[in-house]
Amino acid sequence: MSGVLVVLEFRTQDGLAVWNRISWEALAAGQELAAEIGQPLLAAVAGERPEGPAAEVAQKKLARVYGVAHELLAAYTADGYVASLEQLIGAVRPTYVVMPHTYQVRDFAPRLAARFGETLIADVVGIRMDGGQPVFVRQLLQGKLSGDYLHRGPGPCFVSTQAGAFRPETVEAGACEVETFEPKLEAAMIRSVPGERFRVSEKSVDLTAAPLIVSVGRGIKEKENIPLVEELAQALGAELAASRPICDNGWLPMERQVGSSGQSVSPKVYIAVGISGAIQHLVGMKGSKAVIAINKDENAPIFEVADYGIVGDLFAVVPALTAAVRKAKGM
Amino acid sequence: MKIIVAVKQVPVRDSLIHIDSSGRWLDEGELSFEINEPDAYALEAALLLKEKHGGEVVVLCAGPERATQTMREALAKGADRAIHVEAEDLVRMDTFGVARLLAAAIADEKADLILTGLQSEDLGLGQTGVVMAEVLGIPHATIIMEIELEESGGRIRVKRELEEGWFQTVEMPLPALLTIQSGISKLRYATLMGIKKAKTKEVRRVAAGAMPEATVSLERVYPPQKKKETRMIGGTPTEAAAALADVLQFEVRVI
Numbered sequence: 001m002s003g004v005l006v007v008l009e010f011r012t013q014d015g016l017a018v019w020n021r022i023s024w025e026a027l028a029a030g031q032e033l034a035a036e037i038g039q040p041l042l043a044a045v046a047g048e049r050p051e052g053p054a055a056e057v058a059q060k061k062l063a064r065v066y067g068v069a070h071e072l073l074a075a076y077t078a079d080g081y082v083a084s085l086e087q088l089i090g091a092v093r094p095t096y097v098v099m100p101h102t103y104q105v106r107d108f109a110p111r112l113a114a115r116f117g118e119t120l121i122a123d124v125v126g127i128r129m130d131g132g133q134p135v136f137v138r139q140l141l142q143g144k145l146s147g148d149y150l151h152r153g154p155g156p157c158f159v160s161t162q163a164g165a166f167r168p169e170t171v172e173a174g175a176c177e178v179e180t181f182e183p184k185l186e187a188a189m190i191r192s193v194p195g196e197r198f199r200v201s202e203k204s205v206d207l208t209a210a211p212l213i214v215s216v217g218r219g220i221k222e223k224e225n226i227p228l229v230e231e232l233a234q235a236l237g238a239e240l241a242a243s244r245p246i247c248d249n250g251w252l253p254m255e256r257q258v259g260s261s262g263q264s265v266s267p268k269v270y271i272a273v274g275i276s277g278a279i280q281h282l283v284g285m286k287g288s289k290a291v292i293a294i295n296k297d298e299n300a301p302i303f304e305v306a307d308y309g310i311v312g313d314l315f316a317v318v319p320a321l322t323a324a325v326r327k328a329k330g331m
Numbered sequence: 332m333k334i335i336v337a338v339k340q341v342p343v344r345d346s347l348i349h350i351d352s353s354g355r356w357l358d359e360g361e362l363s364f365e366i367n368e369p370d371a372y373a374l375e376a377a378l379l380l381k382e383k384h385g386g387e388v389v390v391l392c393a394g395p396e397r398a399t400q401t402m403r404e405a406l407a408k409g410a411d412r413a414i415h416v417e418a419e420d421l422v423r424m425d426t427f428g429v430a431r432l433l434a435a436a437i438a439d440e441k442a443d444l445i446l447t448g449l450q451s452e453d454l455g456l457g458q459t460g461v462v463m464a465e466v467l468g469i470p471h472a473t474i475i476m477e478i479e480l481e482e483s484g485g486r487i488r489v490k491r492e493l494e495e496g497w498f499q500t501v502e503m504p505l506p507a508l509l510t511i512q513s514g515i516s517k518l519r520y521a522t523l524m525g526i527k528k529a530k531t532k533e534v535r536r537v538a539a540g541a542m543p544e545a546t547v548s549l550e551r552v553y554p555p556q557k558k559k560e561t562r563m564i565g566g567t568p569t570e571a572a573a574a575l576a577d578v579l580q581f582e583v584r585v586i
């Protein structure tokens with residue numbers, strides 16, 4: 001057994017390969033791990049025609065890239081991916097398998113790990129060496145706590161990396177061989193029938209270009225309290241946005257949701273009101289130039305990404321802030 | 332249709348947490364527990380399916396004695412019976428171990444559909460359901476928003492969430508396992524009648540068998556390290572608001 005195998009994710013749209021960009025972060029994590037343990041860095045991409053994407057990965061400094069090719073991999077299915085990658089891993093025998101923590105990886109990787117009697121160390125935010133052994137750091141309780149995980153099984157060890165946790169620009173350029181791997185798949189092995197991707201709401205609100213955003217979370221408690229933040233947004237001339245539970249409840253329209261399943265924003269200032277700062281929310285607003293958090297819990301993870309913070313009751317702070325803004329603007 | 336819903340009990344959201352003396356988990360003595368939020372939506376989805384198509388909803392929960400409270404609440408909302416896998420120290424097990432415990436407890440149930448939340452709010456590994464499907468040898472799908480039973484009864488069509496506001500429909504034969512996303516419907520409350528009835532419903536206790544060594548272990552928990560310097564603004568709400576307005580005007584210059 002040797003090697004760190006990174007599985008990258010792409011999908012084909014109108015004949016073009018579209019990368020899930022967290023793939024390159026997973027590659028950065030794999031590179032870091034391979035260097036630490038002195039093992040070769042390997043990569044794999046799977047699809048009906050993975051040649052193009054495989055050639056692109058081959059321009060990085062790796063020992064080898066596998067293009068896992070089969071017509072039954074044209075559309076993603078958990079059964080197809082688990083069976084193909086199980087065969088690849090069986091043939092290559094890496095010590096570590098590193099994947100980006102995408103929705104697709106969430107879908108198949110736990111099952112793939114279980115095939116080997118292993119448990120996926122999911123959503124890892126850091127890797128540290130301790131006595132020659134890697135320690136994998138994860139978030140617990142939605143980011144309120146960190147945890148150190150060790151791998152103790154016979155291997156391979158399966159790891160997925162959190163969006164934004166590793167730096168893709170650290171991946172070194174190079175040139176390596178591409179090897180095509182043809183898994184043995186039959187149509188009968190694939191039990192689910194996937195449909196096309198679709199969107200539900202037309203994007204009529206574009207928050208991506210907004211310079212100023214006031215975003216509200218579950219701390220607001222009831223729909224009747226939404227005007228409180230609406231008034232602040234109005235006074236500032238800001239767009240109003242929200243965390244997912246607010247949109248799930250129908251208190252604000254879906255198209256105002258920020259996060260992994262909503263929009264990604266990068267305003268000059270993002271004011272988070274009563275938002276805890278779960279990773280699925282943070283990935284959508286981490287690009288903001290300045291983050292201001294108002295939360296009653298001083299340990300809320302949102303403060304970890306905030307430039308300015310007020311620990312306090314939003315029902316007292318927000319109206320006072322609206323008044324102060326109006327005063328500053330001479331309104 | 333027989334539906335099993337696997338639920339977990341987790342610390343109440345927004346609890347004040349303290350690390351225990353071993354440094355490996357929380358001091359549970361002072362915590363209150365509740366149903367894991369996505370699991371509550373899995374239960375709701377199961378009850379809705381039962382209302383539409385008939386059948387039975389069975390709640391499955393692994394945990395210590397306190398877990399019976401969460402099962403009673405599920406029974407009060409309309410689940411028909413419960414299976415309690417008695418296990419003290421789930422944190423010391425890995426997901427593969429927990430999934431095998433759960434799968435073993437329902438091996439003879441011959442369920443048509445197994446539902447669970449997409450991840451737990453405490454450990455957040457997001458894989459117990461998927462690994463259960465593997466152990467049971469049935470197909471699965473994750474991050475599910477809608478479930479439709481096909482007329483023939485032998486297949487389901489589900490709406491699966493993808494990134495950035497995209498979705499996908501997936502079809503599969505039963506039995507199958509689905510992991511459910513939070514917020515996909517309104518949660519019901521238990522009625523007084525339901526609470527009364529729950530007391531008479533069956534809770535089958537299953538002792539957890541011996542589990543082999545975990546392949547993955549949680550060694551230490553600690554407060555997250557801050558990546559950013561945060562300027563905390565103190566004072567009364569009015570003072571803090573005035574200071575923040577100054578920041579907005581003179582530092583980040585948006586007013």
Ligand SMILES: Cc1cc2nc3c(=O)[nH]c(=O)nc-3n(C[C@H](O)[C@H](O)[C@H](O)COP(=O)(O)OP(=O)(O)OC[C@H]3O[C@@H](n4cnc5c(N)ncnc54)[C@H](O)[C@@H]3O)c2cc1C
Nearest residue numbers: 217218219243244259260261262274275276280281296314
């Ligand atoms: C696959 C997946 C995709 C997801 N996609 C998204 C997404 O796109 N966007 C998203 O936002 N989430 C998403 N989530 C959900 C995410 O994990 C969190 O559950 C969600 O972001 C929490 O929203 P919140 O911070 O508003 O609520 P909570 O986590 O409940 O936080 C509420 C906060 O309000 C504070 N508070 C309460 N009362 C007051 C008060 N009076 N004054 C001040 N503060 C107060 C509390 O201290 C707490 O920090 C996704 C989850 C999954 C699993």
